[in-house]
Amino acid sequence: MARSFTREEFYDLVWSKPLTHLAKEFAISDVALHKICKKHDIPNPPLGWWAKKASGKNVTQAPLPRAKIGVPEKITIANADFSRESSALASIREQARILASEGDDDQEAPAHPIIDRTLATLRKAKPSDKSVIVAKGTGLITCEVASSSVERLAIALPRIVKAVSLQGFELVAGKEAANFKSETEIVNFSIVELIRREKHALTDAERRQDEAWQRKRDRAAQRNSWDNVFFDRPRFPEWDYLPTGQLSFELEHVYFFGGSAPRRSFRDAKVQRLENMASDIAVGLAVLAAAKTEQRIRHEADQRRMEQERLRRELAARAKHIEDRRTAGLGVILTELDELDRLGRLIAMLTKEVPSTPTPRLAAFLTWAREHLAKREALLSALAIEERLEAQRLFGDDDDHAFKSSTWI
Numbered sequence: 001m002a003r004s005f006t007r008e009e010f011y012d013l014v015w016s017k018p019l020t021h022l023a024k025e026f027a028i029s030d031v032a033l034h035k036i037c038k039k040h041d042i043p044n045p046p047l048g049w050w051a052k053k054a055s056g057k058n059v060t061q062a063p064l065p066r067a068k069i070g071v072p073e074k075i076t077i078a079n080a081d082f083s084r085e086s087s088a089l090a091s092i093r094e095q096a097r098i099l100a101s102e103g104d105d106d107q108e109a110p111a112h113p114i115i116d117r118t119l120a121t122l123r124k125a126k127p128s129d130k131s132v133i134v135a136k137g138t139g140l141i142t143c144e145v146a147s148s149s150v151e152r153l154a155i156a157l158p159r160i161v162k163a164v165s166l167q168g169f170e171l172v173a174g175k176e177a178a179n180f181k182s183e184t185e186i187v188n189f190s191i192v193e194l195i196r197r198e199k200h201a202l203t204d205a206e207r208r209q210d211e212a213w214q215r216k217r218d219r220a221a222q223r224n225s226w227d228n229v230f231f232d233r234p235r236f237p238e239w240d241y242l243p244t245g246q247l248s249f250e251l252e253h254v255y256f257f258g259g260s261a262p263r264r265s266f267r268d269a270k271v272q273r274l275e276n277m278a279s280d281i282a283v284g285l286a287v288l289a290a291a292k293t294e295q296r297i298r299h300e301a302d303q304r305r306m307e308q309e310r311l312r313r314e315l316a317a318r319a320k321h322i323e324d325r326r327t328a329g330l331g332v333i334l335t336e337l338d339e340l341d342r343l344g345r346l347i348a349m350l351t352k353e354v355p356s357t358p359t360p361r362l363a364a365f366l367t368w369a370r371e372h373l374a375k376r377e378a379l380l381s382a383l384a385i386e387e388r389l390e391a392q393r394l395f396g397d398d399d400d401h402a403f404k405s406s407t408w409i
Contacts, residue, residue, distance in 0.1 A: 001271065001272040001276065001280065002100070002276070002277070003076070004074050004075065004076045004077075004106060005075045007042060007064065007071075007074075010037075011042050011064045015061055018045070026077050026080070028094060032097065035098050036075065036077075040067075040072065040075055041067065041071055042075075043065075072103075074106075075101050076105060077097065077101060078101075078279040078282070079280045079283075089294070092286060093286075096286035099166045099286075102166055103279045103282070105278045108155075109158035109159045110162070112171055114139060117140060118143060119150060119154055121140055122134075122143060122145070123150060127146075131146060131195070132144045132145055132146055133145065133146070133147055133150075138175065138176060139174075141177070141191065142188075143190065144190070144192045145243070145247065149193055149243070152274065152275060155275045156247070156275040156277075156278070157191075159278040160282070163279050164285055164286075167282050167283070168182045169182045169289075187252060187289050189249065189250060189251050189252060190249075193245070193247055194243075195243055196243075197240070198239065198242060199238070200240045202236060206236050210234060210236075247267070247268050248267040248274075249267075249274060252264070254291065254295070262287045263284050266284065314405050317403075318403050318405075321402075322399045322403075337380065340376050340380070343369060343373050343376075347369050
């Protein structure tokens with residue numbers, strides 16, 4: 001739970017022991033403690049002051065100046081979180097605790113229209129089968145609490161809204177429910193009351209109702225007439241749901257990979273109540289928002305890397321598609337050249353072997369073969385190959401014709 005001090009109390013504390021020792025007690029760095037002192041205009045011992053005092057030398061304690069206009073009279077040190085987190089988040093947490101030092105969890109805070117609407121909705125709501133009343137929807141803070149807890153919310157919610165404002169967040173209506181919004185993130189939240197479930201014990205009225213049905217059943221058994229007996233059996237709830245009065249402030253659930261997730265639940269306990277946890281909640285909100293931002297940036301970087309890798313594979317596949325088409329086109333031309341070479345050699349061989357006056361069929365074949373060779377050779381001229389490549393969309397800007405990018409590339 002956050003600890004609050006007056007300026008005078010904090011001044012006395014700062015001059016009672018070295019800041020390095022005091023920082024360990026607060027689980028904060030001495031640099032952050034220096035910043036808190038500076039923010040609240042509290043002088044602290046200069047470098048070497050404690051060593052001089054330990055050696056018996058005369059040292060002077062700087063007096064506490066009067067608070068400047070706008071400097072809070074209370075100093076709040078938010079609770080530490082000892083969970084394992086990245087150095088970046090640890091730095092965010094420390095900065096959030098410095099900002100939270102301006103807050104005062106015990107001081108009443110101004111009302112807010114969203115809070116007013118939520119409280120009005122809760123006061124009009126009827127208890128559900130779990131004995132809680134619910135506020136939910138656009139412009140409302142999501143709440144599931146017992147009627148007896150509404151007045152506690154009237155105290156806690158304004159304090160929380162004030163505390164998170166120090167972290168750069170404001171309470172906004174949102175599309176589905178009220179949430180906290182900063183320049184970079186939106187964080188959803190809710191407040192619920194813990195419910196205890198117990199096996200239902202029949203009330204006196206329910207017991208009389210059940211006994212009446214048993215008598216009816218016994219009479220039906222004597223008459224051997226079971227019409228509607230079992231349909232008339234009274235039904236009683238299996239469980240009783242009892243609100244515990246223990247409130248819990250729940251930040252949205254975010255899945256984090258590669259490290260523990262920031263704290264997202266702040267519950268009543270023996271020595272802390274939700275009304276006095278505003279600074280801790282605000283710090284937790286700032287850290288969760290920073291973690292969301294960090295994760296989103298990492299996810300976006302992963303997406304860009306995956307897209308770049310996909311494009312690389314697609315370019316490779318496209319290049320292979322082009323090369324395969326070119327190779328196939330060349331193969332056709334070379335096959336035709338080989339056929340024409342063989343045909344030319346056949347014509348030359350037959351022309352040497354046949355008599356001056358060949359037989360009719362051989363003469364007809366040679367005439368056709370020479371004409372066929374001439375036609376085929378014409379199809380392999382530079383102009384003809386240009387036209388062929390144009391028709392086949394080869395060796396040009398449309399070289400990747402018919403290439404289809406697969407989603408699995």
